[in-house]
Amino acid sequence: MTTPLDTALFGIAFLSGVLLCTLGAYCNRRWDEPGVTAFGMFTLLLGIGAVVGGAVGMAFGASGPSRGPPLWSDIAFLSWAFAMLPWLVFALEYTGTYTRLRRRTVALLSLPLVGVTGLVFVSVFNLPVDGVILQTIGSLATVHVFFLLIIGIYLVVRTTHEYGHLSLGQGIVLGTAAISPLFILNITPTLLEDVGLTAAATGYAVGFLFPAGLLVFALFGFEIFESTPAAGTVGEQAIARETDDLIFVVDDNERVIKLNPKAAEEFGLSRTEPLGKPISDILGVTLEELRGMETYERRSGVSRQQFDPEISSFTDQHDRQLGCIISLHDVTERELRKQRLEVLNRVLRHNLRNNVDVIKSNAEVLAENGHDDRAEAIIDSADGLADLGHKARSIDRFVSRRIHETERDLVAVAEEVIADRCERSDNEVEIELDAPESASLVTDWEALTAALDSSVGNAVRYADTTVEVGITEYATGYRITVSDDGPGIPDSELAALDAGSETPLQHGTGLGLWRIKWGIKKLNGTVTFTNESGTTVQMTVPDRSVS
Known part of the structure; x- marks a missing residue:
């Protein structure tokens, strides 16, 4: 006999079905993400089973045409079994595992469900069917439905576990929502037989209310369609x-x-x-x-x-x-080479043209008038051309090849550069070196020596009285500072360095500053130029032995 409590419990199952159907329709209207349509169909089929089964339960209770499980139990199982097909399709599309399912494939996957339908009809109406045939069909259909269920759960749980922006709990909630109706509804016939209709109706209500709650939580708690793993x-x-x-x-x-x-x-x-x-x-x-x-x-x-x-x-x-x-x-190397070629082209054209003009005009004067005092100007210009060519070759050599790392003493190298520059310079200035006794450094020494040579050379050339060279250690390398008390670097040359290229209106008078910049850049270091009471060049050189 059906009691008001039993009717209320079946009513809960009915309302859970309404919620599931509404959820499926809402998903299809709200989102346009991979797996949404299949997810909507999954919840809709579960919902239809809950609505129809709940209505049958409220109307007939434990009675019905079947001598086996009650009709509402068969309806629930049938709707769940059919829901497993869109469940698998949802898992495949949602996880991005397979997003191009053909209708033929879906139709083939659905064929065994015909067997499930036949089993339910045989159970409900007690149709005379051979037991062996019935058992074979039932076993195959059950295996197929479990295959759809397990593969879908595996895909969803695995994918949500692998993707850092998703939660494993999200996959567990979805998997539990898919499998829980089977376990809960499977025990309702036993509860009906051993305990009574109220216990069975309770299990039936929970069998739909529980997955409905999980699916609502997955949609609005985990926001499963706001960021799908298919991406x-x-x-x-x-x-x-x-x-x-x-x-x-x-x-x-x-x-x-x-x-x-x-x-x-x-x-x-x-x-x-x-x-x-x-x-x-x-x-x-x-x-x-x-x-x-x-x-x-x-x-x-x-x-x-x-x-x-x-x-x-x-x-x-x-x-x-x-x-x-x-x-x-x-494209770091490409941009560096492009910049280098652009600067070399403009500087060489500008400086070589000017110096050749000086040589030519002075040579013509000498030839016409025999004035030997013009020879000095010719020699200076020729020396300028030679130095320019040397710097250009040096730059091309260390920038074009791969870094060659060796270990040397930075202080010893600095002392050699200073001595060489003092010997070659006509400007008598005092050079002070403030450095530790030694500074072991692993780097590309050709690039560093070129940058250091140009820094000290510029300072010696333009200083009034004093050049100061400092070497200090920092966390991952050494900091080299070269300062002079000269007039400072012209703003036009610094602007060309900052711009990374030379233009007809904005260019330097040589390659010295570019040699510094490119040499330090080759080493992944930094260089700054400051004009305050002279010029200060500060270079940081990473120790390549420090990881």
Whole structure:
């Protein structure tokens, strides 16, 4: 006999079904993400089973045409079994494992469910069917339904565990919502037989109310369709794993979903640390700002690199944009060579032309008038040309090749450079070296010596009375300072250095300052020029033995 409490419990199952149906319809209207349609169908089928079964339970209680399990129990099992097909489709699309399921594939997966339907009809109406045939069909259909269930749970739990921006709890909640109706509803016939209708109705109500609550929590608590793992899976498949480019995969909210090992190594990150964070936290610029950049510049301590950014969108089979793939191609060497060639071209053309004109005009005067006092001007200009050629060759040699690391004493090298410059200079100035007794350093000494030579040479040439050279140690290398009390570097030359190129209206008078800048840049160091009571050149040189 059905009591008011039993009716109320079946009513709870009925209302749970209404909630599930509403949830399915809401998902299809609210989101357009991979797996939404299948998820809506999954909740709708569960909901239909709860609504119909709850209505049957309220109307008939434990009675019905079947001598076996009550009709509402068979309806619940049938709706759950059919819900397993969209559950698997949802798992495949949501995780991005397989987003191009054909209708033929779905139809083939649904064929065994016909057997489940037949079993329920046989059970409900006691149809005369051979026991062996019935048992075979039942076993195959049950195995198939469990296959759909388990594969779907595995995909969802594994994917939410792998992706840092998702929660493992999210996968567990979804998997539990799929499997819980089977366990709970499976015991209702036993409860009906051993305990009574009230216990069975309680189990039936819980069997639908519990997964309904889990699915509501998954949708609005975990926000499963706000950032789907399909973005990471589909994007990951598009990555060329062996590339030297830095690759980031972001969803349509500009959150990092995946990055390749090269990007993780370059930014000093683990493979999971940046996941779920905005790409602007990693790159320092938004996706929109990156799109407008010709080159992206990254500074890391004393190092500076330049990259060509490429941004491409990726979509699913319905042409819905899931996110973007960001590729950063290192063009530091290319930009450096371009800058070097540009400067060498302009400086050599300008200076060689001027000096050759001086040589030519003075030589013509000498030839016509026989004045030997013109010879000094010719010699000076020729010396200038020779020095310019030497600096150009030096720059091209150390910038073009790979870094060659060796260990030497920086103080000893500085003393050699100072002695050489004093010997070659006509400007009698006092040079003071403030340095420790020794300073062991692993670096490319050709590049460093060239930069140090030009720094000391410029200071000796333009100083009034004194040049000071200082060497101090810092955390990862040494800081070299060269100061003089001369007139300072012309603003036009500093402007050309800051701009990174030379123009007809903005250029230097030689290669000395560029030799300093490029030599230190080759070593991933930094250089600054200060005009205060003379000129101060400060260079930081990393010790390449320090990791």
